[in-house]
Amino acid sequence: xxxxxxxxxxxxxxxxxxxxxxxxxxxxxxxxxxxxxxxxxxxxxxxxxxxxxxxxxxxxxxxxxxxxxxxxxxxxxxxxxxxxxxxxxxxxxxxxxxxxxxxxxxxxxxxxxxxxxxxxxxxxxxxxxxxxxxxxxxxxxxxxxxxxxxxxxxxxxxxxxxxxxxxxxxxxxxxxxxxxxxxxxxxxxxxxxxxxxxxxxxxxxxxxxxxxxxxxxxxxxxxxxxxxxxxxxxxxxxxxxxxxxxxxxxxxxxxxxxxxxxxxxxxxxxxxxxxxxxxxxxxxxxxxxxxxxxxxxxxxxxxxxxxxxxxxxxxxxxxxxxxxxxxxxxxxxxxxxxxxxxxxxxxxxxxxxxxxxxxxxxxxxxxxxxxxxxxxxxxxxxxxx
Ligand SMILES: [Zn+2]
Numbered sequence: 615x616x617x618x619x620x621x622x623x624x625x626x627x628x629x630x631x632x633x634x635x636x637x638x639x640x641x642x643x644x645x646x647x648x649x650x651x652x653x654x655x656x657x658x659x660x661x662x663x664x665x666x667x668x669x670x671x672x673x674x675x676x677x678x679x680x681x682x683x684x685x686x687x688x689x690x691x692x693x694x695x696x697x698x699x700x701x702x703x704x705x706x707x708x709x710x711x712x713x714x715x716x717x718x719x720x721x722x723x724x725x726x727x728x729x730x731x732x733x734x735x736x737x738x739x740x741x742x743x744x745x746x747x748x749x750x751x752x753x754x755x756x757x758x759x760x761x762x763x764x765x766x767x768x769x770x771x772x773x774x775x776x777x778x779x780x781x782x783x784x785x786x787x788x789x790x791x792x793x794x795x796x797x798x799x800x801x802x803x804x805x806x807x808x809x810x811x812x813x814x815x816x817x818x819x820x821x822x823x824x825x826x827x828x829x830x831x832x833x834x835x836x837x838x839x840x841x842x843x844x845x846x847x848x849x850x851x852x853x854x855x856x857x858x859x860x861x862x863x864x865x866x867x868x869x870x871x872x873x874x875x876x877x878x879x880x881x882x883x884x885x886x887x888x889x890x891x892x893x894x895x896x897x898x899x900x901x902x903x904x905x906x907x908x909x910x911x912x913x914x915x916x917x918x919x920x921x922x923x924x925x926x927x928x929x930x931x932x933x934x935x936x937x938x939x940x941x942x943x944x945x946x947x948x949x950x951x952x953x954x955x956x957x958x959x960x961x962x963x964x965x966x967x968x969x970x971x972x973x974x975x976x977x978x979x980x981x982x983x984x985x986x987x988x989x990x991x992x993x994x995x996x997x998x999x
Contacts, residue, residue, distance in 0.1 A: 621668035622675075623780055624682030625659070626651040631686040633784040634659065634667045650675055651682040666781060680748045683776055683783065684732075687746045690789045691733050692720045699742075699768065700796040704810045712796050715742060729759045731767060743767040745802060748776050752802060760803045767802040774798070833943045836929060839882045855886060855923060859894040862902065873960045878952045880944030885924040892953060894923060900962055900982060908954065908963070910947050910978045917946065951975035 623634045625648025637646050637659045646659035650671050657669040691697065695717060702710040717735040724734035724743075731743035743765050745752050752760075752769065760767050770792055775783070779791075791798065801807065856867070865874075867889060874892045884891045899908045916922040918930075930946060944952070957963045958980060966979035 620679045620776070620780060621666055622650070622657070622670070622678045622682065623668055623783060624651060624679065624686065625649065625657045625669045626654070626682070631682055631689065631785070634661065634669060635782070635784055637661055637667075650678050651685055652678045679780065680776065683772060683780060683788075684746055684748050686783075686785065686788055687770065687772060687792055688722050688732055690785070690792050691735065691744060692722060694720075694789070694793055697735070697793050698796050698799075700799045700801065702801065702804055702807050702810075704807055705814070709810050710806055715740075717742075726765070727759070727763060729756050731760075731765075741766075745769045746772060748772045757802065764805055764808060765803060766805050769800050769802045771798050771800070836882050837879050837943060840877055840888065853886065853890060855894055856890045859890070859897050863893065863897055865893060873956060873962075876953070876956050878949055878956070880949045880952075883926055883929045883944070883946055883949055885926040891923050895950075895953065896957070898922075900957065903982060906982055907966075908980045908982065910950050910954070910976055913950050914947050914976065945975070947974075947976040947978075951978050954978075954980045 625632050625634070625646060627646075627648045631651060632646075632648055639661070641647070641659060642661050643658045644656060646657060646669070648657045648659070648669060649655060650657055650669070650673070653671075653673055653675050655671045655673050655675070657671050659667075660670050661667045696714045697717070699713055699715050701708045701712040715735070715737070717737050719734075719736040719738070721734045722732060723730055726734075726743075732746045733744040735742050735744065743760075745767060747769055772791075775788070775791060775798070779787070865871075870889050870893070874896055875889050876892065877888070881888060881891075895913065899913060917925060925946070929943070951969070954963055955965065955969075958965050962983060963980040964983055966981065969978045969980075972978065
């Protein structure tokens with residue numbers, strides 16, 4: 615906005631601001647007994663009918679009207695004992711309605727930690743600061759300090775009043791504007807609002823943590839959940855994977871070796887009975903393997919890409935995501951590695967040295983102990999020394 619110098623409607627008489635409308639006919643000219651509020655030169659009251667009534671002085675005193683308005687506004691707050699505060703709003707909700715603040719203590723030019731708000735008002739319990747803005751808004755440095763100290767600071771904006779209403783701006787008129795209106799007021803900083811923002815953010819964090827915990831709990835459940843999805847009945851014997859496997863092994867599903875029915879953490883990743891996938895892997899990769907070693911990478915690819923065994927895709931897809939969230943559900947490679955480690959403990963396999971130093975189970979490798987010596991002895995497969 616282009617700043618214009620308004621004709622001065624205020625004079626200072628006996629240290630009180632007087633509005634030009636309060637000057638009577640017989641007090642025209644120097645008889646008004648007023649001085650300029652800024653430069654203290656004597657003022658002449660111009661109250662003729664032809665032009666806007668105002669005070670005049672010889673000096674070029676461009677900020678006189680603004681300064682006088684600012685002074686009068688401060689006087690009004692100092693002389694009152696209540697002021698209407700605007701509501702406090704957060705996230706489209708009014709967290710504190712507009713309300714009169716009753717104060718018994720008011721001070722102007724109150725210094726607090728390097729800043730000087732125009733006014734400080736207090737009821738003995740709560741302290742508010744007030745900035746009265748006519749044409750100069752609160753500068754950034756002051757604003758930062760207010761935020762940093764978290765002071766509740768109310769801004770009373772008189773710019774519009776200055777340009778539109780100053781000619782009517784008697785003390786009473788301005789008093790009504792400052793004390794009893796709220797549209798010209800806003801919070802530069804408000805403790806209650808900051809608290810609400812903080813609570814909201816904390817709640818957000820809490821919700822996020824809760825969601826994470828829920829996922830972790832679920833993952834933990836899955837981790838311990840056995841994948842004996844099928845009851846021990848004849849149906850398993852009709853399962854196509856089992857049938858395929860068992861054409862070489864001729865095992866009895868109800869009387870299976872311990873190492874082919876071994877609970878493995880995270881085995882829920884297989885969408886079939888543990889006995890099926892363990893027996894299948896044992897048959898294909900230990901007994902009937904044409905190489906002398908097993909790589910997890912092969913087995914994993916065979917299961918996933920060649921659809922060698924049924925996979926629970928939901929679980930398969932979720933382990934990556936949850937590795938990011940902090941709880942690592944075993945991957946397919948982890949489950950396979952654990953299973954082959956068990957077979958190593960039973961003496962069928964020998965883990966490659968890489969297994970001890972490499973965390974990525976996908977790269978693990980196991981040697982098959984002299985295959986020719988793994989024989990069926992009627993009790994199960996065993997190793998001949
Ligand atoms: Zn002046």
